[in-house]
Amino acid sequence: MSDLVAKDLSMVFDVDTGGQVHALNNVNFTLKSGELLSVLGPSGCGKTTLLNIIAGFNHPTGGAVYLGDEEIKGPGVNRGMVFQQGALFEWLTVSENVDFGLRMKGTDPKKSKKMVDEWLDIVGLAGFGDIPTYQLSGGMQQRIALARCLINDPDLILMDEPLGALDALTREKMQSLVLKIWKETGKTIMIITHSVEEALLLGERLFVMAPRPGRLHKEYNLPFAERGVTEDTRDIKNSEEFIETREEILTMIWDMEEEIMGQV
Amino acid sequence: MFEFLFEYRGFIVGTIFIALIATVIWAILYGRNLIRTEKSDAVFGNPERALGGWHWVMTGVSAILIVWIYFSWDAARAFNPKAANELCQVGKLSSAINPIRSTFPLDDGFLKGTSLLVRENKQLNELADQVERLGFSDAEKSQAKETIDLMRKAIIGMTSPEYLDSATDAKFKEIVSRIDGLTAKLADQNYPGDPTAEQIAAAEKNPRWGDSGNEIPAAPASPRGYKFDAAAKEMKTITSDFSKIRNNNSNFLAQVEKLKGQIASLDTLVKASPGTDELLIANRADFVKGLTRVLRRVDDGNIFPPDALNNIQNALVKLDNEQKSQQGGLRYYDILMMPGGEIRAGSSSCSEQGSGRWLPKPSDTLRTFARISNPEIGYKGYPLLWYKMKPFGEMVDFIIPDFIASLVPGDYPRHDTNGIVTPNFKSKVRDFATGNFESFKVPMPSGHVWDSLLRVLAGLFFGIILGVPLGLFMGLSRFSKGFFDPLIELYRPVPPLAWAPLILTIFGIGDDGKIFLLFMVAFAIMVISARTGATGTHLSKIHAAHSLGATNRQILRKVILPNSLPEILTGIRIAIGVCWGTLVAAEMLAGTTGIGFVENVARKQSDYEIIWTTIIILGLLGLLFDLMMRWVIDKFIPWRGKG
Numbered sequence A: 001m002s003d004l005v006a007k008d009l010s011m012v013f014d015v016d017t018g019g020q021v022h023a024l025n026n027v028n029f030t031l032k033s034g035e036l037l038s039v040l041g042p043s044g045c046g047k048t049t050l051l052n053i054i055a056g057f058n059h060p061t062g063g064a065v066y067l068g069d070e071e072i073k074g075p076g077v078n079r080g081m082v083f084q085q086g087a088l089f090e091w092l093t094v095s096e097n098v099d100f101g102l103r104m105k106g107t108d109p110k111k112s113k114k115m116v117d118e119w120l121d122i123v124g125l126a127g128f129g130d131i132p133t134y135q136l137s138g139g140m141q142q143r144i145a146l147a148r149c150l151i152n153d154p155d156l157i158l159m160d161e162p163l164g165a166l167d168a169l170t171r172e173k174m175q176s177l178v179l180k181i182w183k184e185t186g187k188t189i190m191i192i193t194h195s196v197e198e199a200l201l202l203g204e205r206l207f208v209m210a211p212r213p214g215r216l217h218k219e220y221n222l223p224f225a226e227r228g229v230t231e232d233t234r235d236i237k238n239s240e241e242f243i244e245t246r247e248e249i250l251t252m253i254w255d256m257e258e259e260i261m262g263q264v
Numbered sequence B: 001m002f003e004f005l006f007e008y009r010g011f012i013v014g015t016i017f018i019a020l021i022a023t024v025i026w027a028i029l030y031g032r033n034l035i036r037t038e039k040s041d042a043v044f045g046n047p048e049r050a051l052g053g054w055h056w057v058m059t060g061v062s063a064i065l066i067v068w069i070y071f072s073w074d075a076a077r078a079f080n081p082k083a084a085n086e087l088c089q090v091g092k093l094s095s096a097i098n099p100i101r102s103t104f105p106l107d108d109g110f111l112k113g114t115s116l117l118v119r120e121n122k123q124l125n126e127l128a129d130q131v132e133r134l135g136f137s138d139a140e141k142s143q144a145k146e147t148i149d150l151m152r153k154a155i156i157g158m159t160s161p162e163y164l165d166s167a168t169d170a171k172f173k174e175i176v177s178r179i180d181g182l183t184a185k186l187a188d189q190n191y192p193g194d195p196t197a198e199q200i201a202a203a204e205k206n207p208r209w210g211d212s213g214n215e216i217p218a219a220p221a222s223p224r225g226y227k228f229d230a231a232a233k234e235m236k237t238i239t240s241d242f243s244k245i246r247n248n249n250s251n252f253l254a255q256v257e258k259l260k261g262q263i264a265s266l267d268t269l270v271k272a273s274p275g276t277d278e279l280l281i282a283n284r285a286d287f288v289k290g291l292t293r294v295l296r297r298v299d300d301g302n303i304f305p306p307d308a309l310n311n312i313q314n315a316l317v318k319l320d321n322e323q324k325s326q327q328g329g330l331r332y333y334d335i336l337m338m339p340g341g342e343i344r345a346g347s348s349s350c351s352e353q354g355s356g357r358w359l360p361k362p363s364d365t366l367r368t369f370a371r372i373s374n375p376e377i378g379y380k381g382y383p384l385l386w387y388k389m390k391p392f393g394e395m396v397d398f399i400i401p402d403f404i405a406s407l408v409p410g411d412y413p414r415h416d417t418n419g420i421v422t423p424n425f426k427s428k429v430r431d432f433a434t435g436n437f438e439s440f441k442v443p444m445p446s447g448h449v450w451d452s453l454l455r456v457l458a459g460l461f462f463g464i465i466l467g468v469p470l471g472l473f474m475g476l477s478r479f480s481k482g483f484f485d486p487l488i489e490l491y492r493p494v495p496p497l498a499w500a501p502l503i504l505t506i507f508g509i510g511d512d513g514k515i516f517l518l519f520m521v522a523f524a525i526m527v528i529s530a531r532t533g534a535t536g537t538h539l540s541k542i543h544a545a546h547s548l549g550a551t552n553r554q555i556l557r558k559v560i561l562p563n564s565l566p567e568i569l570t571g572i573r574i575a576i577g578v579c580w581g582t583l584v585a586a587e588m589l590a591g592t593t594g595i596g597f598v599e600n601v602a603r604k605q606s607d608y609e610i611i612w613t614t615i616i617i618l619g620l621l622g623l624l625f626d627l628m629m630r631w632v633i634d635k636f637i638p639w640r641g642k643g
């Protein structure tokens, strides 16, 4: 399959007030096919910017991103995106949302009906197909967003704080779901989060980003995601190794935030 | 078909009136009870507090109806239909008294003589001021001043009691005794005796109150009515005699004669040396005319010594008190049940004046409504809303543009030497497109309401199908926004009615102009609302659609359009309202059918019932449209505000 390669990625925004913001500065990394990457960093360090560039919504001002041999020049079906919230089409029902991508491609309705049922089953919403989306809870909506993205069978799944708006319990369940899907489908997944715990648990690899200019600060390879597939996530979180890493990263981000505050 | 309703309208309106009052009382009690028993009312500011409350709806509607029924005297007519006839007789008496009455300071004013005096003196002062400015020679000036002084003296001659001649005084005394006599007769139970046969016949021929427009039956029909009617007749002769009395004392007459001579000689003097300035000549002539005019008024002899008329005034006050007490309960019925307005007697009939005129009774309005709703009557020979069998060809003519015939190659056939025209294909196409062929008939709606409706719907239709796409593109493309924005923003702020004269001149007074005007109105609104909808699409939705593989076209149709639907529907709702307003006004400007036309004609004839009927039709139609739009909004965009 195809790897995701970022080469000298830079993004400079011109701000209305006249200055420039270096949202990304010389970011280089390679994400191998099937890897699960989580990205952490203080607010405003360029995580969303990075994701938008990979998704093809924005063009970098310097450098390029390649998926396999192809340079990313715009949005495409091979990269699915799950947003923090609000990206469902509220005028459609659950199943119409899920098979949106298939309909755009003109897939045979019978075939897509079957796929929708399968995916609704996977995300635990079997039987909810005909309900209007605006009647669903936040957690359910995120699961639909996940199913809608996955049904298109993308090579790379990009998630921007997908669980940020959920309560703790739902969040834990969703984390297990993501792990399960990752394991079963073997997709490459890149997930942005603000929760260190989540980043540790859902990251086979973990990037910590630093602001001004936005850059990769530190990289970790972690065992927890692999363990999470089989073990109970609660146990992992209570393991000593987990706690140690968590404290280390928390301190790091804390220091960065202090620094930012100091600057201001 | 509504005849029986009309027949028993008094009873019906009375019952309804009482029922409405009962409803209001019940609803208020019910509402209070509800408040008391409600366990947990939401805190202040919670919109839940505004939910429900249908009993307040009933109260509100009832209150409006009560006010209308009461204020338009419908209740008065329902409970005592004869009152108006009696009040008409009372009105006759007071209109007979009025000429004398208005001479006296009874209704908060000056004595007539006083105000005449003040006015004439003011005029004389103005004339005196002018003397210096008219370029008179010294001789002319002194003559003019002398005349003015004489005139002042003549007026004083009228006001001083010593000059009042005995003949005039005797006439005053006679008037006083006649008025006193009338007062006594009013108090007399037997006055004026039994009604004559003609009177009884006339009373029987009386129409009922409101049977013909605003008319109130004028012939007296009750003892009290006969009394006031007779008193009015007698009063009329007194009044006419009084108005003939002049202040003719010999001193005054001599002065007037002298004055006439003075003015005449001044006139010849002034005319003898006119000068050259045309303006000045005109001013001098005016000056003389002014003097003459004052003299003529003074000559009327309507100014009397200040206390000469006191006895007449006292007699009038007595008469007034007597007639008030003779009215008895009627007076209180008038004050209580006929607010805002009064019944006035004209020369041949009595009518409601004041709000009673411009606020017709609900029952009469309903009858008018029922009458002009009848397709056989309609308004101006055209029904309000009905159907008509129309040949199918007319519809073809309407739908298929005539110019397609010109697109067919070849020429139209020419008549041959025998004068016969053989149709060819081109002429047949033309016949078809213009609906000029034998066809079956189909029922089509027609009528004033339908015409207005059709215009609004057509204008809206074109506004929507052209405005929505343009609005969406303006929300999405820099070119369309930049290019079309000035165009729309320049014509939109102009009030639609300001366009009406231009457009009606260009398109004529038929449907085309009105539809185009409404199209302009709807178009601007639809463009703006569709544009707002398009720009308001959440970016993440567009991103999601992109990464799900949707093409630009698909995003437009499947994401941006549905996302703009709430704004578009709200826009349509607003556009309907504005279109109605514009249409009615445009129909008033020009046209021969439509609700606005009906209302305009009714306005010219002061036919308040028809005016109110059209207002009510418009209100109901507006309500209907709005309910429909609300239903559509609830049905098609239940997700609104929940994204």
Ligand SMILES: Nc1ncnc2c1ncn2[C@@H]1O[C@H](COP(=O)(O)OP(=O)(O)OP(=O)(O)O)[C@@H](O)[C@H]1O
Residues within 6 Å of the ligand: A013, A014, A015, A021, A022, A023, A041, A042, A043, A044, A045, A046, A047, A048, A049, A050
């Ligand atoms: N369209 C834009 N125009 C100008 N500046 C921008 C724009 N988008 C982002 N930025 C700036 O780029 C920087 C990075 O923004 P970004 O949204 O990527 O941060 P983030 O890491 O996702 O933050 P958060 O965790 O709060 O979501 C910020 O300083 C932001 O102000």
Ligand SMILES: [Mg+2]
Residues within 6 Å of the ligand: A047, A048, A049
């Ligand atoms: Mg972000």
